[in-house]
Structure formats: C-alpha cells, structure tokens
Amino acid sequence: MPMPFHIHVTVNKADQHHDVEPRLLLVHYLRDVCGLTGTHVGCETSLCGACTVLVDGKAVKSCTMFAVQADGSSVTTIEGLATNGQLHAVQQGFWECHGLQCGFCTPGMIMTSVALLARNAAPSREQIAEGLRGNLCRCTGYSHIIDAVNHAAKAVARG
Amino acid sequence: MRRRRWPVADPNTTPYVGRAMKRIEDPRLIRGEGTYTDDLRLPGMVHAAILRSPHAHARIRKIDTTAAKAIPGVVAVLTGADVNASCGLVPCAAAIPDLKAPKHTVLAGDRVYFVGHAVAVAVASDPYIARDAIEAIDVDYDPLPVVTNAEDAVKIGSPLTHPDLGSNVAYTHNVSGGGNIDEAFRKADRIVKHRLYHQRLTPMPIEPRGVVASYHTGEGTLTLWTATQIPHLIRTLLPGMIGVPENKMRIVAPEVGGGFGAKLNVYPEEALIAHLAMRLHTPVKWIESRRDNAAATIHGRDQVGEYEVAVKNDGTILGLKSKTIADLGSYLQLLTPAVPTLTGLVLTGCYTIPAVKMEIVGVYTNKMATDAYRGAGRPEATYLIERLMDVVAQELKIDRLDLRLKHFPAPGDFPFPTSCGLVYDSGNYAAALTKAKQLANWDQLLKDRAAARAAGKLSGIGVSTYVEICAMGPSKAMPAGGWEWGCVRMEISAKVTVITGVSPHGQGQETTFAQIVADRVGVPIEDVVILHGDTSVAHYGRDTYGSRGTAVGGTAIVMCIDKMIAKAKTLAAHLFETTSDHVVFENGRFTSPGVTNRVITWPELAGEFYVAKNLPPGLEPGLEASSFFEPQNFTFPFGTHICAVDLDRDTGHVKITKYVAVDDCGPQINPLIVEGQVQGGIAHSIGQVLFEQTIYNEDGQLVTGEFMDYAIPRAHDIPDYILGSTVTPSPINPLGVKGVGEAGTIGATPAIANAVMDALEPLGITHMNLPMTPEKVWQAIKTKT
C-alpha cells in the first residue's frame, strides 16, 4: 500500500490539510474529503467538463488531476463562487437566461465560463462557444448557455 | 441577427402563466447545492462496482472471486449464482402478442449476451477498492458466435442471440389501417420506394445512472435513491423482483442529471443494489461510469426499413407500406419491444394517407437493449414520412411544400382520425408552415440557394412538417396506467404545497407548475412549493416521459385546485352566512357581492380550516385535495422546421446556415422553458443527423464506449436558431397544453437530413444513411463527380 501523502490545499479560501492516497483524484478529494459535491463527474476521459474547477485561477478538469498535484494550490469550486451570498455574475446569467435544465453540467459550465470571461471580458458568441468546447451539455442545446455567458459579460461591463 | 425573444418576467407581475419566468429550481443548481444520487452520503455506506462482460456472447465456464475477496476493504464479491434467486427478473412492461422473451436476470447466469452484461459485483469500503476488486475477479469465458446486425439476424443460419428461443425474431407486429392497401397500390400511377436507416444512438445524459439503497432491518423498509425518470413505476415493479412489499418501499429520484429516456427504465442495478443493502445490512452505493453508461444503459433507434408509397401522378398519396426491422439488442428492457410499434402510430405524419400497412419485426442481437430514447418511435416515423415526402416530390417533380399542403387535414377536420388508428386532437398545420416560411424568409432562402448553386456550391434547404404524440396517455393505450396524480394542500400559514406524481429532471416543472398554481390559487409564486420525485411524499404517480409532465401532471393539479377552491367556498359561504353559489373567488379573495362586503383571504380561511372551530357540519378540517387525471386522448403537437445547409465539397463538412423552428405545443406556460426544450431537442437531432452513432464491430465489441469515440454536439455545433410558435389549444385538457419535451428532436432530424439531401440533389444523390458524416458526404460527392 503506497504511503499517504500530506497535502495542504486552499479550497474556497479555507485551508485544508489531509493525508491522501496518491491515487485520489482531485475531484474525489473535493467531493468526498472536503464534502463539496457541487463538482460533478460525467466521464473518465477528460471530455465532459462537469468536474471543472479553478486551480490557481485557471479552469482545469479536476478528474484529470491527482489531489497530490494540487498540494499548495488554491482551488475554487462552484460552492466558492458566490460572495456573501451574492451570486457571481455568471451564476446570475445562467439563471436569467435559462442556461441550465438538469443542472448536472452546470457547475463545470459556470466555472469554465468564469475563467473564459477572466481572459476575455467581451467575447463574441463564437468565442463563447469555442471557449466552452470542453464542457458537454445534453439538455440545453447550448444556445441559452451562450446567452448566459453573454449576459454575464454585459453585466460585468456595466459594473 | 439573434435577439432574446423572452425578456425575463418581473416575478411580482401576474398572471404568471404565459410569461418567461426564471426557474425556481435554479438557485440550488447554480450554487452547486443540488443533491444528485452520487452526492448522497449515508453512515456506513459501502460502494459497489460491477464487473461486465468483455464478450458479446460467451458461456461462463467459471468465476473465481478468491483474489478479489482477499483485498483489504472488500466487503463482498458476488455472482449471478449468489444473487439472481433473490433479485427476480428485469421487467418488460410492453404487451406485445406472441412476444418471445429471454429471462433477464440481474447478473449473468451461465452466459453473457452482450458486451457490458453484468457478471459480478464487488462491494468495498470505498469505490477505488471496489474497482480493485472487480479487476481481481477471474472469469473463464468460452466465446460463442455473435450476431450484431438485425438484418443478418433474421436470415436462416444466423447465430442465435438466445439459442433457447430458437430464433432471433422476438415478434412481428402488423399495423394496417384506413382503406384497402392492395387496392391503393393497384390504383397508383407510380410506386415510390425508399430504404431508410435510423442508426443506433446512445442517449448519454451527462449524469450517468446511480443507485443508493438503504434497508432498515427492524422495519423491513427499503429506501432506494436512483437516478431515474420513473420512481413510481420502479416502486410498482421492484417489489416483484426483491420481495419487499410496495408499501415498505420508498423510491427517491433526487436531482437527476438528464434522462432522455435512458432513465425511463427498471435496470438490473436497481434490484441488485437494493438486494445488497438488505443482504449486507448497510447502505450501498453504485455509480455508473461513462463507459458502463455507454455499454449498459439503453440505446435508442436502430431501425431499418423498406418503404413504398403509392401515388398518383398529381402527387396524391393513396397508400403507404412499410417493413421495418427493429434491433432490440439482447434483452427486453422496460419498453424495448413497444418503441418500434410507436413508430407505426404516427407513420402517416400530418398527412391524409388513406391506407397504410406496416410490418415491424423486432430482432434480438448481441448488443445492449434499445428502448425509449428522446422521441421514442416518433422521430423514426417522422424521419421516414418526411424523407418520403421529399423523395415523392422529387420523383414526381412537384414542389415539396405543395405536396405537403395538399395532404394536410384542414383545421376544420379536427378531431382528425388517421389511418394508423389515432385521432389527432387539434391542429393547424398550414399555419405553422406559413409562419416558418415567413421566419425563414423562404423566397430569399430559395434565391440564395440558387445563387450558391450557380456559383458551384452545394447548398440545400430542408423542411419537415411534423406531428407527434404527447401527453402519454390514455390508460387503455399505456402499459401500466397513463393517468397522473397530484395533490394540492394549503397549509395553515396559507403557503401552498403541491405534490405531483411526475418526476421532472430538467424540464422545469417546479416553475411551470408553480406558475399555474399561483395564478389559479391567487397566491404569490414564492408561496408555492412543488414536491416530486419521492414516493413517500408523492404517493402515486406515473412519472416523466413521453412529454406528459404538464399536460397530464399539470392537469391533475388543476383538478386539485378546483376541488380545493370548491371546498374553500363552502367554508367561505358558511362564514358569509350564505351558500356556495353566492361566493365569488377571484385572485385569492373570497367575496359575496350583494350578501356582504366582507372579504375573506386565504390566510384567514386556511386558519379556520385547521383550527377547525367554526366549520359547517359535514365539512372536514384541513384544506387539501388530490386528484387522478385520466386523459381521454393523447395530444398531438406539431410544427414546421426549416434548415439550410452548405456542404464543403472537399471535406464533406455540413454547415447549418439557418435554422427555423415553429412549434405548436398549445398555450405556453413559460415560453423561456419551451424555448429551452426545443433548442435542446434540436441539438439531439444535429447529433443524430450529422455525427452520432453507436457502433459495435463484427465481434460485438462496442467501439463507441466513451466520449472519446461517441460524439455529442458541443456549443460550436449549434447554429443560431430562429424560433417561433403558433398556438392551437388541445381540447384534451383544461390547460389546452400539448407537451414539448421531444418536439425538437422529432421535427429537426428530417429537416436537417432533407437539407443535406437537397444540397446533394443536383449531383443525383438520392440516398444516404444516417448519420451523414463528412466522410459519407465526401464519398457520395466523389462517386458522382
């Protein structure tokens, strides 16, 4: 049995210290060790994007990263997005524009969109679609999701 | 240019119905606070992993679980020999005469019949160890001959999927209706023949299936959380499998991450995990991997057919004959054999076709079962009739819209009996077509195509005018009751609790039902809560499928409200010292003009009902009503979809340049949600027409077992939609609503396919199997140029 590995991760601004098995995936660490089940698992080949979180501000697929690799990093999950109970602009956009149906892909969609808007504050519809290439949705047909990200971009621009 | 069609409504403005309101279910979901099956954590919970067959057909010589059991943390390793006697048979609810059905145990017995067939289960303290354990199980297989193609499977000498059944043919189902088909074909000037293929599809909800079971030994009660569309049907069927009585069984569908028919089933794992919880005296969780979802959750479509249309030279269609071979896979799941027969029900589409004859042959192959996938039968029928209309128009050189218009029943012809034996409730097909043409700027579209063709480009326009069957359905036409149940209770605080027997999983009925209830009861929408998906809360129900939620479930709630208001009026009359017929109820206020100036509001009345000190004789305390709604017919939404495409000659790539959909689902409770349903449905069709396909190789190996190899649409595959609607209420229910969950998928597949074929028509290409992949398009172009 491999030696457990001690990690220190800042998750949604809270310090977390745990001994973990090397094989524990970051997504399972977040869900099962930290109890943050908003990050979902939809595939095992790094394609669906439901598990997307921000690691040191960058969108990554937490199913394709071992928890040990996040040692020393700062992770933001969907649960850490709202501040003081106030929805993030992207969350608000998804709500306003019916950007979700079953909601399963939604946390990953939102996290990818947050990172997308951080890189490009005023994306075109095509750029939004391209930016969401790594996130699959089977319910919405994406059109309302693109509306949602657009809505968020405009809301942020308005301040 | 695209614009938002539906400004989101101010939540404080009434009426709520008909307005684009933000969803009530969203705040928890966008915060990551929804509880899906995999999010459940119970004390002492252990984790199951299932070992699945790598063979499409094999005899199991021996299973050695010794090494797996020795792994620290492993709780149990069990095979079919250990569990099947306690788990009954996986049920099929479809009543098809002379159906040959194999015994479907939860784990394989001495044979496996498809890749992904469950062979053994390991239970461990964590899912990693459970995975270690199934890897350590040694199964000795003796491979047997495999059949993977349904057309081959009906040939003499084919390997048999189930040798004990003696044949691969599960059933032959004949539908004929209307006039004499032979006479129709005798009178025809021409017989137009066409062969059409509906490829196998994998539904791929983003949340795979999952089950958590907990058994209370002392009480003998079982609680089963499962990612399902049908908690109530499971509660009806699971008792017969595992022996826990229905009234000691609670089924919960927590948040469910998409269904599309894939979760409209009773699966082996539901019985197996329940049994393990009982056997091991501890809660057990099983979560499906994507690979297992692709291999062992139902597939859709997989039908191939030969079709013949009898026509006069002026385009008049006299009759339609079809022979369809439906690939059922190796086992019957809940509705497997019924789905192809649904195709037969709307074979004539939205046209007057005097005589029809259809033969459906359901065939076993060594593949996963097919079953209801979004649209279930209607996309198949719509694709074939709409392709045939184009083929007929092309052969007779008449305009394809004229051909369609010529065969539409007029608005005055409704209720319209069809040759397939249905009675369409209401419709105005020409109006939808006209509106779609307007939105598409039809004449300009034709000019653009002509210009593109003149410039040597391959440009096409496709049209589909469809009708579908929704609001399933009248119980006499359904396998296990098509009614719906609801309950509306006004609490003592005047908050309204609504319980529905439908089980939404993305369709937004927490919002649409709240809109209906708030308007009818006259309370603010935030005072309404919709409960669903838990059989201990919603005691009865027939769940969510077949675009039935609002039309059937919503109607049950309307009936409850009417009963509740009638009861409230009795008390109001008592308080007004008059009779009920002198009480007026409006906007949440009870008055009695001419009797008194007093106004009674819900809080006062609700208090009286529960304090119960001043009730008239014979009036029961409490303010609650429940109802079962039994629909007298299905509803028949319809519409017109128009699609324009450009083809890249060099790469075969199809680009959708315009997409217009006009759908008539009756009055829309929430246009934003309707729009979402239509857009989502069209996306499934884009996938089906252009790239999705489930592929088994000749050895029966599933080679599209992951998102790496099975493509579903992504954001950049989606065109800008132009959506519109017409409103033709249904007379079948008091809301007039028809249903819209599957419309997009039913209307869009033929529109897109017809567009691609239209683009290829100048080259003389008249046939292409779905999906119309770049390589197929390129090959077709290459052979003609």
Added chain:
Amino acid sequence: MFPAHFDYVRPATVEEAVKLLAKHGDDAKLLTGGHSLIPAMKLRLARPQVVVDIGRIANLSYIRETGGAIAIGAMTTHADIEASKTLRDKSPLLAETASHIGDAQVRNKGTIGGSLVHADPAADYPASILALDAEIDVVGPRGKRTIKAVDFFVDLLQSAVAADEIVTEIRVPATAKTVAYVKTEQKASGFALAGAAVVIGPGGVRVGITGVAATAYRAAGVEKALAGQTSLTPDLIARASAQAAAGVDALGDIHASPEFRAHLAQVNTRRAIEKALTRA
C-alpha cells in the same frame, strides 16, 4: 474512473527525476500535464507502480528568445504557448497549433513536453514541430542530447526519448508570418483526423502532417514539388498538396477510413499553404 495504486514522488530537479527514472525503470511514468496519462490510468490501461511528478521542477516552464530561435521549457502549458506574444510575433505556428489542442481546460494543464513524448499519432503539435524543424533537448543518465524533429517521432506512441530520459526544452526557429496549421478534427475527441502544418520561408516550404499515419511525418512529396518555385500558384499548390499522403500507410478506424484521412491530408495541406500565403 479509479486508478490503481501507485507511489508518488515529486522530484525538485531534473537530475533527481532522472535518478528516479533510472531506479524504477519500466515501472515509473512521468507525470506532466496528465492529460494522456491520467485518463489511461483511470481506465487502468496504464498502471505505473511509480508516478514521478515533474510538475514542481523549477524553470521548466518558459518561452524565451535565444539567438534566432525561441526556446520553450518542456513543462510550458499549451495555454501559455497559445497566448505567448513572443511566439505570436516570432514563430506563430506553434501558438496557432496550441489553440487547436483539446479545450481550454486541457490547454491549461497539458504541457508541450508531455504531449510530444506521448507521441500520439493524432496530436496537433507533431505536425508543427516537424514543419518547424524544431529541436528537442532531453536529459538522461547519459547526460543531455538534442533530438531533431525528424528523428523524434519513432512509431505509434513512441518518441525517440528513452524511458529514462526527460524532455527539458523545445526550440523552434523564428519564422516569417507565412505559417499555418489546418486541421480536421475527430468529432468526438477533438484529436486530428488530419492536420497539416506549413512553414513557408526563404528556404522553401516545409509541411508536417499529423493524424494520418502511425506517426506524424514530413510531407516530402509536397515539399519537393514546391522546392525552388518562386510563384506558388493555386494550381501548383493543388498539385503539390496531392502528394501529402503519398507513400504513407494511412490509419483507418470508425472515424475515418485510410482513404479519407489521406484525402484530408491533401485538402488541409492545400488549405494551410493558401492560408499561410494570405499572411505574407
């Protein structure tokens, strides 16, 4: 979804990592961005005993000019390459290619060194690495050596990097703006069914093709047909591009037949040359 057990080591230096590889031999795998290795481990197609995470080694992530070339640290992510102003200005092909890899999340984690060593026959970089005539530095127990791009992709999933070696740096020459990468993607995975990378410079045209065969390759026939030509007419480009898969044993699978892959190689080569020329 659940990888098998492994031991995890996280060396701080390249030297330490090389020692670990030498010690564990075939049982060890390097972990870089993880986008090839981790999915394979989750499916248990790969089950190394020891995972050597070189993600924390300092100074393996950089993009800087050195003489006439741009040096890229092996652990530089696709996202950094895509966004690099230095590359966009001096050698834009690699940045353009990086923008075609996977998706935004994959590009944030995946590294150029990891991708190259994996030598996936349908990965995007190999076409450009070949067209750019890049050099790849590796360090192993026998010291440091430099591998030329043409020698790098040996066989299916096999690069010239030995199991005990680590890629440290990739160097690409500064080029003109007349470069392009054109790709047809496998619809499901986003990998290349056929990708063509083109560099048009004073020395001629260099073309790298990925996705078509067991390894990426230089399209020698195309290059030869265009060698010494002063005017790249559409007709000449078309005739030359027709050689894009000449003599190549094209792969076939459910996503594309060998014939279609070879055809797409030709089409994308032509389109890449045309696109590159528009950037002159």
Added chain:
Amino acid sequence: MKLTLSSTVPADPSRVFAALTDPEVLRRTIPGCETLTATGPDAYEATLKIGVAGLKGTYTGKAAITDQRPPERLTLSFEGKGGPGFVRGSAAITLTADGDATRVDCAADVHVGGLIAAIGSRLVDAAARKLADDFFRQIGSALP
C-alpha cells in the same frame, strides 16, 4: 480484425521454422513475453506484458501451433486475457525462401475485446501491426 503482414528474416526457411516452434526462442522474441512454458506438444502457456508505450497490460494465455508443414507453414492460435480485455485469434504463417532470407507472410484473424476494443479503436490495429513487426524483427536478430 484481419491483419496481413509480411516481413523478411535473414535466415533460411528451415531455421526460421525451427525458431518459430522453439519455446526458448519464442520466449525471447515475443514482445513483452515474461513467461512461456510448454504444456504439451506445441502448446504453451504464457504471460505477456504488451501494449504500446505506457499503455501496457499484462495478459495470460495459451498458444498452440497446429497445421505444421515444415518449413513452409504453420498456424498459431492464441487466446489471452488481462485487465484491459482479451485477445484471441489465429495466424497462418507462410515461409518462402527469398534468396538467403525468408519471406514470412502472416495472415492473422485477431479478436480483441473489453477496454482495448472500446477505447481508441484507432490504436488497436496499429498496435497489433507494430507488435507483429517487432516480433519478426526479434526473430531475425535472435537467430544465430
């Protein structure tokens, strides 16, 4: 999956034939062969660690040589299974003298199942060819 492969081994057919039926040579030349034991005349049990690059799996299985007609041809049938799935099939091997060397033609019918068939269909065919090529190259170099 049908595979046809040709290779040239620098030795005459009788020596190549002898090598192909010699367990000791086979153990050294089959890519990834860890153990190979004879269980009867021309029947073997073997453990192979095969795959490409890091995607290696361990397979245990049986092989038998039939239809021997030295030094012209033989048929090798095999079945193996491991974590990633199973492989089974047969290969008809024909040896033809080609100057001082032997041309080896191999017509194989290979069935793979499980994960290896489900994942990366693109890679299976190519990997099988590579393994066969490696094998014949090894045979060539193993001959004295």
